[in-house]
Amino acid sequence: MMRLLIDTNRYTDLIRGEPESLRLTSEADELYLPFITLAELHTGFRIGSRRTDNERRLNQFLSRRGRHPLR
Numbered sequence: 001m002m003r004l005l006i007d008t009n010r011y012t013d014l015i016r017g018e019p020e021s022l023r024l025t026s027e028a029d030e031l032y033l034p035f036i037t038l039a040e041l042h043t044g045f046r047i048g049s050r051r052t053d054n055e056r057r058l059n060q061f062l063s064r065r066g067r068h069p070l071r
Helices: 008-016 019-027 035-047 051-063
Strands: 003-005 030-034 067-070
Touching: 008 019, 008 035, 008 051, 030 035, 035 051
Parallel strands: 003 030, 030 067
Antiparallel strands: none
16 A cells, blocks of 8 residues: 655645656555645645635545545
């Protein structure tokens, strides 16, 4: 079983469709996002111009099977 911890940069790579990040995460059984990563993302969403779209994408990402926020 492969588990991956995703930081802010890797999450951004995934959303942008970076091939290596997509390959690695597709091979993982479980993905984890630490609290600090979620905090960094939400802070960026609040100061950015695409808050609603970014929050929607994050919620979709987290709702997929095997994706877990770490608190």
